[in-house]
Amino acid sequence: MIQRDYLIIGAGIGGACACEAIRKHDKRGSVTLVGAEAYAPYKRWLLSKSFLREKTLVPRKYAEVDERWYPAHKIDARFNTAVTQLNIDRRVAVLGNGESVEFNKACLAMGSRPGRPPVAGVGLGNVIYLRSMRDAFALREMAEHEKNVMVVGGGLLACEVAASLRQMKMKMKVSVMHRHGTLLNRYLDFETATWVTGYFAKNGVTLLLGESLNGFEGKTVLRNIQTKSGNRVAAGLAVVACGGEPNLDLVRNTPLSGPHGSPVNDYLETEEKGIYAIGDLAFYPDRLMGGMRRQTHWENAREQGFVAGANMTGKKRIRYEQLPYFWTEMFDLRLDFVGDFTMQPTRVDLTGTHAKKKFTARYYQGDRLRGILISAGTPKQVESAKTELKRALGK
Template identity: 30%
Template sequence: MAGSNSNSNGPDLALGIALTDLPDGGKLVGHRDGEPVLLVRRGAEIFAVGAKCSHYGGPLIDGLVADDTVRCPWHHACFDLRTGEALRAPALSPLACWSVEQRDGKIFVGEKRKKPSPAARESNAGPSPERIVLIGGGAAGFAAAERLRREQYQGAIVMISDDDAPPVDRPNLSKDYLAGKAPEDWIPLRSEAFYAKNNIELRLGTKVAGIDVRAREVVLAGGEQVAFDKLLLATGAEPLRLTIPGADQPHVHTLRSLADSRRIIAQIGAARCAVVLGASFIGLEVAASLRTRGVEVHVVAPEERPMERVLGPKMGDFIRRLHEENGVVFHLGETATSIGSDQVVLKSGSTLAADLIVAGIGVRPRVDLAEAAGLTTDRGVLVDAYLETSVPGIYAAGDIARWPDPRSGANIRVEHWVVAQRQGATAALNMLGRRVKFTDVPFFWSQHYDIPINYVGHAEGWDAIDLEGDIAAKDCLLRFKRGGQVLAVVTIFRDTESLEAELAMERGTA
C-alpha cells in the first residue's frame, strides 16, 4: 500500500538497548524473535507493540504518538499502547504486546504477552438488550457487530444484508483489487468462520420490507418478522443509475459491491477501450485501475476539472495531469447521451469506442426504510450526537446518517468508509447504554496509481486554501478555511502532518 517505508530490522531487543537511545516521546523499531517491535517511551513508561498496523501493514514508526496511543500514518487507525487494542477503524485487529524491563540503564523486551481474557463490560443504563438487529452488511453494520462482541455483549446479534457476500473491504474494490494487485483473500473483512464463532447470525441476500416501530420488529420481504430490542440502520448508499438509452446493457456497470467489481474484472480481459462516466473518486480510481491493467480509458464528466468541488482547482488540475500522464483521456464539460454496443455518444455529437463502461456519477443514501418507518429524515437520517434517530432505541450509522458535527455546529452527512466504521462502533456502544458521543474527525483516503491523497475534516465550502509545499512534486499540504477556521486538510506524502491535523481538530486547536 502507499505510504512511507521504514527499515524495520533494527536492534535485537531481547539483548537490550541503552535507555539513552530512546528519549522521552521517542519511537524505535527493533525485533524480538524475528518479529518487528515498536518501542515507545512516555516518561518513565516504555511500551512494546507490533511495529506494523494491523489494517494494511503501515509502519507505525512513522505514525503519531498521542497520549497512550499510536496512530497509523497511512489510514489513521489508532491503537492503545498498553493493550494493543485497535481503538479506531480502519484497523480491527489488535497489535501484539511484549513485556518490557529496565535494568542497568538498558531496555530489554521480554516475552510476548498473552492476550488477556476479556471481561464483560457492564452498562450504566439498565439491563442489556436481548437482541440487537443490524440492517446492512457494509462498513457500519460490520463494525457494530464486531464491537458488540468485543465488548462482550452476550445477547443475540442478527445482521441482515441484501448483499450476497459477507462484509468486504469495499475501498479495495476500486483500488488494488480492481487493478489486479490485491488477492481475493484480502477482500473479506473477516472469514465466514468469524460469524459462527462469535454467534453473529448473518443473513445474506435478504431484503427488508419494513420496520414496525411500535411492535419493535423488522419485517422481511418474505413476511418473516424479526424482533429487536435495539436496531441499527446501516443501509448505506446506492449508485445513481444512468437513465440514457442503452444504459441497461451488460457491458455497462456501476461499482459498489464485490459482485460489481468481479463483473468488471470478468470483462477486462476482452476489453480494449473503456469509458468511465463521472470524475468522482470512484470513477477516477476505476480509471487508474483499468490503466494499470493496460486498458485504454476515456473519462467523461460535466465539470471543467476533476474533483474541484471537493479538493479545489489546484488539486483538480494535478489529478487531471496525473491521470493524463498515465494515459487517461479526459472529455470534460461533456455528458453521455446514449450508449451503443461498442460506443458512447456524447452531447457534443462525438462518439467514443467502448467495450466496457463504468458509471461513477454519484450515490444516494438508502433512506426508504427510515422514511417509511416514520423516522425524521433530511437528506439522510437525522441522528443525535449518540447516533440515535428520532425513535428511541433505533440508531443510524454510515452513509445514511446526518449527525451534529461538533466542529462546525451543522448537521453533516459523510460518505466515507472510515467514518462509517467508526460510527458503527460508536452506535454499538450506545446500544449497550454507554452514552458515547460521536466526535471523530472525518477521514478518507484515495489512491491514484502510486499516489495517496489523505483528507481529514469536512469542508463543503471555503473562502481560502492555504498551500504548503509543491503539489506537482507530490509533496504538499492544503488547508481549506472559512472565516479563518481550518475545516479540512489534504496531504500527499505528508503523513505525519495529516495525523497532526486530525489531532488538532479533535482538540479544537486547528
C-alpha cells in the same frame, strides 16, 4: 417469529463494527446481523483499487471480518438475505426468506447505492455501477475482453476506477467523461485539481472534460456513448460513477428517512428510541465542524458502528465526535483529506509542491482553517493534521 435483543440491518463496515461493539459491552444479548450481499463484511474500498489492478485475487485480503467470528461470538449472521420490510411500531423486520425478526433495538446500516443518471440506455449490458464485490467481479471480467472503456464522472470513485483500469491493462483505452473542466473539482482547490487532471493525462487517460452524458447506445450491449454536445464516442464498456444515494427504501415515508439521509442525534439514535442509523445512511450533527452532515466514507461508517453498537447496549452513552476524514489512491498518488471539503476554499496555504507529489494544502474559509489535504503523507501526519484542525476549531 425470531426474537432478538439487537438487529443489525446491513453487513457492511458499519454493521460489522456495530456487532463488534455490542459484543464488547454485552456478552449475552441475542444479535442478528442481516446482509443482502453473499459475503461477510469486506473492504469495499479495495474494489476500485487493488481488486482491479491485481492479476490474481487473494480473497483473504478483502475480508474485513472472518465469517467464523460471528458464530464464535454467538451472533446469528445471515448473508445473502435482505430485510424486505420493517415495521417500526411493532419492531418487526421481515426477511427475504419470509422469516420475521422481532427486535428490541435495531441499527440501520444499509449504506448507499450508485446513482443512475436519467438518460437512455442506463440498463444496457456492459454499463457497470461499482458498489459491491459482485459488480467488481463483473467489471474485471468485462474489462479483460474490452479495448475501450469509458468512466463517467470525475469524483473520487471515477478517478480511482480509471487509474486502476489503466494500470490493469495498458493496452486498453481508458477515457473519463466529466462535465467540469478538472477532475476532483468537488474536493480540491483549482490548482490542485488541475495538477491531478494533468497527472491523469500524463498517465494515458483520455479526458473528455466539460462534456455531459446524454445517453448510452446499443441494442443489448453498449456500443456508443452520446454526449450532450452531440459527440458520439465508441465504448464497449462504461463505468458510471456519478454519486450515490442512501439505501432508505425500508424506512421510506417515515421520520427515519429524510432528504439527506436518516436523521440521528449526537448518539446516532433516530427519533425512534432504540433505532440507530450509521455510516453512509446517517445524517448526523457534526459536533466538531458544525452543522449536519452525511459522509460516504469508510472511517466514518466504522467509527459510527462502534459508537452506535456501544450505545445500543445501554452500557455506554457516547457522542459521535470525529472529524470528517477520507482518503483516496490513484496511480501512485495517495491523498488524505482531514476536515470539511464540501466548499471551495477562499484561501489555500501550500507546503511542498505538486510537482514532487508531496505536499500539504491547508484550506481556509476566510481566516478559519476548515480542511487539511495531505499528499503522500504518513499515518502520523494524518493524526497531526487532525490535532491541528481540532485545535484550530477550539476543540
